Amino acid sequence: MKYIVLLIVLPLLFAFLSMLVKSHKDKLLYLGVIVNVGLLFFIEQGEYIIGGFSKPFGITLVLDQYSMVAVVLINVLFLFTIFSHYQSIQKYSTVLLTLLAGVNGLLLTGDLFNLFVFLEITSISAYILTTQSKKYYDTFHYIIIGSIGSGLYLLGVILLYGQFGNLNLSVIAQQLNHSSNVLLPLLLIFVGLAVETKLFPMNGWVKNVYKNANGLVGSIMASIIASTILFTFGRIINAVYIDTFFYNLIIIIAVLTLITGELAAFNGKTMKEILLYSSIGQGGLATLLMVTGFIFPAVLIITNNGISKLIMFSIADNLSKEDVQLDNLKGKFHNHKTLGIAFTVASFSLIGLPLFLGFYAKVNTIIGLFDVNLLLPAIILIITIVEGAYLMKLNILLWHPGNEGEAVMPYDEEKSTSYSMSMILAMCILSLVLFTAGILPEQYGDTILDKPLLNDTHTEYLIDMKGGM
Amino acid sequence: MINIAAVVLILLGLYSLLTTQHIIKMIVGLNVFEVGLNLFIITIGYRSNGIVPILTRTNNVQDFVDPLPQAIVLTSIVIGFGLTAVALVVAKKIHKTYGTYLINEIGGKVE
Amino acid sequence: MKNILALLLIAVLAFLTMTYVVDNNLIPEYGEARLDQTVSGAYVTQSVTEKNNDVSFGRSDNLETGSANAVTSIVLEYRAFDTLGEVTVLFIAALGVSLLLGSSENFAKRPKSGFILKVGSKIILPIVIIVGVYIITHGHLSPGGGFQGGAMIAAALLLMAISDPQFIPSIKQFKLLEGLSGTIFIILGLVGISVSGYFLSNYMDTGIIGTLTSAGIIPILYMFIGLKVGSELISIITDFLREEAECD
Amino acid sequence: MDLMNYLEIVASLLLIVFGVLIVMSKSIVKTIIYLSALSMIAALAYVLLKAPDVALTEVVIGSGLITFLFLFTYKRQKKVGDQE
Numbered sequence: 001m002k003y004i005v006l007l008i009v010l011p012l013l014f015a016f017l018s019m020l021v022k023s024h025k026d027k028l029l030y031l032g033v034i035v036n037v038g039l040l041f042f043i044e045q046g047e048y049i050i051g052g053f054s055k056p057f058g059i060t061l062v063l064d065q066y067s068m069v070a071v072v073l074i075n076v077l078f079l080f081t082i083f084s085h086y087q088s089i090q091k092y093s094t095v096l097l098t099l100l101a102g103v104n105g106l107l108l109t110g111d112l113f114n115l116f117v118f119l120e121i122t123s124i125s126a127y128i129l130t131t132q133s134k135k136y137y138d139t140f141h142y143i144i145i146g147s148i149g150s151g152l153y154l155l156g157v158i159l160l161y162g163q164f165g166n167l168n169l170s171v172i173a174q175q176l177n178h179s180s181n182v183l184l185p186l187l188l189i190f191v192g193l194a195v196e197t198k199l200f201p202m203n204g205w206v207k208n209v210y211k212n213a214n215g216l217v218g219s220i221m222a223s224i225i226a227s228t229i230l231f232t233f234g235r236i237i238n239a240v241y242i243d244t245f246f247y248n249l250i251i252i253i254a255v256l257t258l259i260t261g262e263l264a265a266f267n268g269k270t271m272k273e274i275l276l277y278s279s280i281g282q283g284g285l286a287t288l289l290m291v292t293g294f295i296f297p298a299v300l301i302i303t304n305n306g307i308s309k310l311i312m313f314s315i316a317d318n319l320s321k322e323d324v325q326l327d328n329l330k331g332k333f334h335n336h337k338t339l340g341i342a343f344t345v346a347s348f349s350l351i352g353l354p355l356f357l358g359f360y361a362k363v364n365t366i367i368g369l370f371d372v373n374l375l376l377p378a379i380i381l382i383i384t385i386v387e388g389a390y391l392m393k394l395n396i397l398l399w400h401p402g403n404e405g406e407a408v409m410p411y412d413e414e415k416s417t418s419y420s421m422s423m424i425l426a427m428c429i430l431s432l433v434l435f436t437a438g439i440l441p442e443q444y445g446d447t448i449l450d451k452p453l454l455n456d457t458h459t460e461y462l463i464d465m466k467g468g469m
Numbered sequence: 470m471i472n473i474a475a476v477v478l479i480l481l482g483l484y485s486l487l488t489t490q491h492i493i494k495m496i497v498g499l500n501v502f503e504v505g506l507n508l509f510i511i512t513i514g515y516r517s518n519g520i521v522p523i524l525t526r527t528n529n530v531q532d533f534v535d536p537l538p539q540a541i542v543l544t545s546i547v548i549g550f551g552l553t554a555v556a557l558v559v560a561k562k563i564h565k566t567y568g569t570y571l572i573n574e575i576g577g578k579v580e
Numbered sequence: 581m582k583n584i585l586a587l588l589l590i591a592v593l594a595f596l597t598m599t600y601v602v603d604n605n606l607i608p609e610y611g612e613a614r615l616d617q618t619v620s621g622a623y624v625t626q627s628v629t630e631k632n633n634d635v636s637f638g639r640s641d642n643l644e645t646g647s648a649n650a651v652t653s654i655v656l657e658y659r660a661f662d663t664l665g666e667v668t669v670l671f672i673a674a675l676g677v678s679l680l681l682g683s684s685e686n687f688a689k690r691p692k693s694g695f696i697l698k699v700g701s702k703i704i705l706p707i708v709i710i711v712g713v714y715i716i717t718h719g720h721l722s723p724g725g726g727f728q729g730g731a732m733i734a735a736a737l738l739l740m741a742i743s744d745p746q747f748i749p750s751i752k753q754f755k756l757l758e759g760l761s762g763t764i765f766i767i768l769g770l771v772g773i774s775v776s777g778y779f780l781s782n783y784m785d786t787g788i789i790g791t792l793t794s795a796g797i798i799p800i801l802y803m804f805i806g807l808k809v810g811s812e813l814i815s816i817i818t819d820f821l822r823e824e825a826e827c828d
Numbered sequence: 829m830d831l832m833n834y835l836e837i838v839a840s841l842l843l844i845v846f847g848v849l850i851v852m853s854k855s856i857v858k859t860i861i862y863l864s865a866l867s868m869i870a871a872l873a874y875v876l877l878k879a880p881d882v883a884l885t886e887v888v889i890g891s892g893l894i895t896f897l898f899l900f901t902y903k904r905q906k907k908v909g910d911q912e
Contacts, residue, residue, distance in 0.1 A: 005661075005779045012668055013766045019759025050661045052778040057619050057628040059661045091679060098672050105665070113541055117665035120548050124669060127555055128676035136562040137575050140492065143556050147499055148486065151506055154545065155479070158538070159600065162513045162607030165618030184600050470833075471873050472610045474840035476597050478866075480590050481847040487586035493902055497859050500894065501850055504870050507886075508843070511877045514620070517611030521878045522624065522650035523723065524789065526637045530624040534878045535613045536650035537620045542882045543655060544666045547727055547809075550889050551673030554816050557901045558680045570856075651881045715884070723880035731888040738896060813893060820900045 004048045004061050007071065007104045010035055015097035029082065029093035036100065037079050040072055047110070055110070056166035062110040066295065070107045070231040073303055077224055077310055078103075080430060084314055084423035085216035092129060092216075099125035099220070103228040112157045112167045115232065119150055123196065126225055129217050130209050138208035145195055145205050153192025159185040173239040183246055189236060190250065196229040198283045200257040210276035215317030218272070222279045223310040227302050230283060234290035234298060250291045255379060257284030262383050266390045270325060271316045274390060278350070279309055281387070285365070285380070292376075294368040300361035304349055307430050308358070311346035314427065315339050319398075331400045338424050340399065345431035347391040349438065352384055356438035472512035478505025492560045492570045496553060503549040507542045514538035623658055624650050637790045646786025646795040647720035655725070656798045660780040664765070667808050671762060674812040677819045678751075693743045701743035708736040716806035720795040726805030733806075734813035741821060749818045754811040761808040768801060832876065839873045860898045867891035 014032035018025045045068060048061045063071070078100055082089070089096065102125055105118030123146045130139045157167065163182065164172045176182065195202045213221060237250075261281030268274035282305040289298035318339065319332050333340030345356065352362030362384060369376045482502030486495055514535025522533040560570065567575045600606065608614060615621040622628045625635055626644040634640065637648065645653035655663055693701075712732035719725030740747050768780075775783040784796035793799075846866040853859045867890035874883035 002777075003773055003779070005773075009664075009766055009769065009779065012664070013763060013770075015668075016671070016759045016762030016766065019755055020763070050779050051657065051772075052776060052781040053628045053658055057622055058658055094675055095672065095679075098668055101668070113544075113659075114662055114665070117544065117548070117662050117669070120552070120669050121665055121672065124551065124555060124672050124676065127559075128672065128679065131559065131562070131676075131680060134566075136559050136566055140556070140559045140563060143552070143559060144486065144495055144499065147552055147556070148483070148502070151499075151502055155506060155509070158510045158513055158541070159607060161538070161618070165620075167619075181606055184596050187596075470610060470836045470840050471843075471877065472601055473598075474843040474873075476594070476601055477844050478847045479597070480594050481844075481851050483593070484586060484590050485851045487589070488583050491856060493856050493898065494859055497850060497863050497898070500863055500890075501847055501866065504866060504886075504890065505847075507882070508870055508873055511874060511879050511882060512610060513607060514613050514618075515611055515877045516613050516615075519613075519878055521723075521880055523721075523880075524635065524637050524648040524650070526790075530635045530650075531615075533615065533620075533624045533650055535615060535618060535620045536623060536654055537618065539651045539879045539882050540654040540659060540662075542879070543651070543727060543885055544662050546882070546885050546889055547666050548669045550894060551669045553894055554673045554897060555676050557897050558677050558819075561901050562680060649881070651879075724884050725881070728881070728884045728888055731885070731893060735888060735892050738893070817893070817896070820897055 002044075002048070004043060004063055004108060005050060007036055007039055007043075007075075008061075008101050008108065010039075011097045011101040011104070015094050015101070018094045018097065025091070025093045026086075026089060029089065029097055032097050033075075033079050033082050033100065036075050036104070040075055043068065043071070056168035056171040059114050060110040060168065061108040062170070063108060066235065066299070067107050067231070069299055069303070070228070071104065073306060074103055074107060074224055074228055074231075075100075077227070077306055080426045081216065081219045081224065081310060081314075084420070084426035085214075085219065086422065087420065088132075088214055088216040092132065095125050095128050096220075099129070099224075103224060106228050106232050110169050112160065112169055112172075113154075114167075115169075116150065116154050116157060119153065119196075122225060122228070123150065126221065129220060130213065132214060132217055133212035135208065135212045138205070138212060142205040142209050145202065149192045149195030149202070151192070152188045156185040156188030156190075156192060159188070169236065169239050176240055182240065186240060186246060190246075193229060193233050193236070194253075196225065197233050197287060198226070198257070198280045199287060200253050200260060200284070203257070203280055206276060206280060207273075210279070211270075211272050213272075213313075215314045218275075218313035218317060219310045222275065222313050223306045226279060226283060226309070227306040230286045230290070230298075230302050233287065234295065237290050238293065238295065247291060251288060251376075254284045254288035254291060255376070257281070258288065258383055259284075259379070262386050266386050268390070271319070271329065271394070272313075274394060275309065275312050275316060278387065278391075279305070281383070282309075282350075285383075288376070289365060289368075292369065292372050294365065297361060297364040297368050300357070300364055304358045304361045304434070307434055308346040308350040311342055311427050311430050312350075314423065315343045318423070326394070326397060330397055333398045334401070339427060342427040342431040343398070344395055345434055347395055349434040351388045351391050353388075354438070355435065357434045359438055471515075472509060475505045475508035475512060478502070479509065481505070490572045492563060492572065493557075496556050496560060499556070500549070500553060503545070507545055507549075510538045510542050510545065620650075623654055626653065628658065635789065638788060641786070641788040643786055643789055645782060645798065646789050647798050648790050648794075649720055649722065649725075652720045652725055652798060652802070653795075656801050657782055660769075660801070663805065664769070664780070667762065667765070667805060667812075670809060670812045671758065674758070674815045674819075677816050681819045681822065692745055697743050701739050705736055705740060708739070709733055712736065712806075712810075716802055717799060718792070719802040720798045721790065721792065726802040727809050730806040730809030730811075731813055733810045734817060737814050738817050741817070749814060751815050751818045754815050754818075758808055758811040758815065761804040761811070765801065765804045765808065768797065768804070772797075836873075836876055839869060839876060842869045843873065856902055857899075860895060860902065863898070864891050864895040867894070 011032045014028045018028045045063050050059045098121060102118050102122035106122060109115050127139060127143050160172060161167055164175050198206050258281050261277050261284055265274050265277035268277055286298050286301045319329055349356035349358035352358040366377045366380055479502055482498045482505055485498030489495055516534050519534035520528055520532045522536040564570055625632055628644060645657040647653040712729040715724035716726055716729030737749060772781040772783050773779055782796045786796040787794035846862050850859050850862045867886055871883040871886040874886060
């Protein structure tokens with residue numbers, strides 16, 4: 001299909017239409033999401049121009065293999081999120097439509113300023129969604145940090161414009177050479193995106209926002225927005241030449257994010273705390289891979305994390321609306337066996353156990369990083385053990401049969417046990433995806449990624465994007 | 470000239486954002502930051518012998534200042550307004566919930 | 581402690597930015613921007629798709645955009661997709677404001693306005709609205725356009741609300757108008773796909789540069805942007821006026 | 829050094845002065861008014877930088893509507909009357 005722009009424009013059209021037919025807002029949301037997923041069957045790779053002006057003059061949408069995977073993943077995850085949490089949508093359906101347009105724009109656009117506009121659309125939608133928890137101070141914190149981030153991003157973009165005279169990412173990437181001094185603009189762009197990527201010094205907002213989020217907002221923030229920003233980040237980082245200082249700086253920050261995130265998750269006292277810190281850690285890992293140029297493992301990690309976090313956040317919210325201490329959740333899964341299995345599959349895949357997608361991702365990561373040096377794979381292996389420890393602990397706790405003599409928690413004592421069929425269905429399908437992708441990775445790789453398992457570099461991976469390193 | 474003032478405004482806005490205790494003043498700081506940023510963007514495209522980029526009977530397109538930064542700033546100002554409106558409403562809600570705009574007082578009440 | 585940290589951070593940023601801004605050959609120095617080194621060189625001569633050397637007011641016809649105002653031709657033609665995003669941002673902001681402030685029908689009791697305000701606003705009001713409409717319709721010829729004109733009309737309404745305590749804008753119609761003009765904007769863009777194959781392309785005759793009917797689709801798009809921005813701003817303002825009542 | 833250069837210097841100085849005033853000021857209402865003034869001067873700077881479109885936008889939105897939103901948000905605090 002030639003008109004990739006429809007992926008962005010149709011959700012917007014439905015959003016504007018929902019102002020006219022207020023009573024059918026939610027139907028418009030479902031329609032918009034389904035139409036978008038339907039469009040995915042017709043998309044073809046290529047570079048598409050808007051308004052008839054070729055780059056660098058006009059705005060282009062880039063659909064290469066990388067953004068193809070990203071768009072498919074994000075739109076499908078969006079569909080699953082919407083259908084498994086349709087009760088909590090309420091009056092937020094229009095915001096969700098603009099969010100969908102925003103994330104698609106972020107993934108597709110090849111223009112740096114256009115990316116800023118979509119970043120703002122996505123983040124303002126996210127701000128409004130997070131107010132659903134009524135913890136306004138946390139939202140405010142998020143707004144302030146997010147605005148500083150996007151402001152710094154814009155400053156970086158305009159400095160690049162001053163230097164290169166255009167705003168198109170791939171054109172700027174072609175003009176770069178090893179002597180170009182782009183440290184400050186890149187640093188500003190990096191800091192700007194690091195807010196949403198949840199990298200080390202900029203992730204103070206994450207804790208409060210995620211902790212109070214309900215299933216819908218939690219899945220959207222942890223799965224959809226997080227993956228989108230990581231994909232966007234990867235595109236920019238790989239398109240432009242990175243000088244050694246900057247490169248090492250990001251690697252250090254990413255490793256610090258990974259370590260602090262996973263250690264905090266290990267010390268987490270509640271379920272959502274564990275999940276949110278684990279999201280931070282996975283974000284660090286994906287950033288590390290992006291910077292070192294291992295796009296394919298990074299895509300796998302993001303995919304794995306996106307699907308797993310969607311399952312885990314949804315189920316965590318389903319178990320207890322309030323974010324209670326872990327001990328109160330003992331043996332919960334005996335009442336929801338299906339959801340329990342889905343959760344366990346997701347957490348196994350997140351750890352990287354064989355039979356699941358995560359294994360494939362982790363193996364690719366570690367084999368790839370051996371080429372860089374020995375320290376990074378060692379860190380990742382240790383972190384994987386930490387990750388395994390706390391996720392196993394969580395699983396054992398949730399499947400705990402109860403001590404002898406002590407009855408297993410009575411069945412319908414909790415009012416939070418309400419869950420819908422569509423949610424169970426969505427969770428089962430997603431965990432099945434993790435499983436099949438894990439046992440048939442070549443199949444998965446051939447059909448979706450069309451790429452050999454190992455040793456790919458970004459230059460051959462992102463079409464038309466030449467970078468140094 | 471104005472570009473240096475713009476950078477100073479960006480820094481002042483950031484400083485005000487990072488140090489103040491008052492939520493409204495944080496949003497004011499954000500606005501100062503945005504004004505500085507927008508001014509800076511315009512100065513990137515300024516030519517001291519340039520003219521306003523609007524064609525009339527008596528001028529020539531070759532003398533225009535760079536119009537692209539101006540288009541960018543138009544977008545940026547409107548986006549900044551939207552952001553400010555949302556931030557202010559959230560501030561209002563904070564005041565309604567906690568009865569104060571001061572961060573250190575809210576910090577005690579959140580826990 | 582926090583202040584010192586902030587100062588340190590800002591000092592670092594100041595150093596980095598100032599070294600970049602002052603005296604280097606990375607970005608053009610202040611007042612030294614050069615159009616021929618940027619994409620704007622092609623924007624002002626309107627020669628992105630085909631080379632076009634001569635643009636003269638009132639004579640050149642069938643140019644790419646046909647808009648005498650170069651900023652307008654960028655905003656609505658070369659980078660029109662950004663503009664769509666921009667109205668969307670305002671749209672979400674208005675939506676978020678009304679979601680957060682609830683839908684109380686009570687309005688704040690505004691203080692009675694003085695004689696001068698009352699009479700003065702009655703005189704100024706029509707002028708402001710006419711200027712707003714003028715700015716919207718002449719967006720391709722003179723400074724201004726949909727955003728500025730729409731904001732001006734919204735400001736006129738704000739003036740009315742201040743001068744007349746009884747005045748309550750009906751927000752429902754503005755919401756409808758907002759959705760309608762957004763929908764029309766997108767449909768106008770989608771028509772471009774069927775006519776010329778590109779979203780938001782200028783598929784109408786661009787006419788002779790400098791005349792009111794020039795620039796093809798641009799004045800039409802700007803009209804709907806004006807309506808949309810105006811109604812969005814009005815709904816934000818009304819929401820702010822309304823919430824006042826809740827806390828009394 | 830012609831008139832425009834002097835105007836540019838004056839505008840730059842005024843921008844910095846109002847920026848400092850905003851940071852230093854203790855009263856919130858004053859801060860908001862200074863912000864409005866800062867926007868006004870920024871609009872002047874836009875005119876000097878040959879950007880009338882932006883100046884118009886800044887006057888209407890930055891100096892007009894944003895000030896209104898700020899004042900209407902802040903006015904509530906005075907009504908509740910338990911601050912500072």
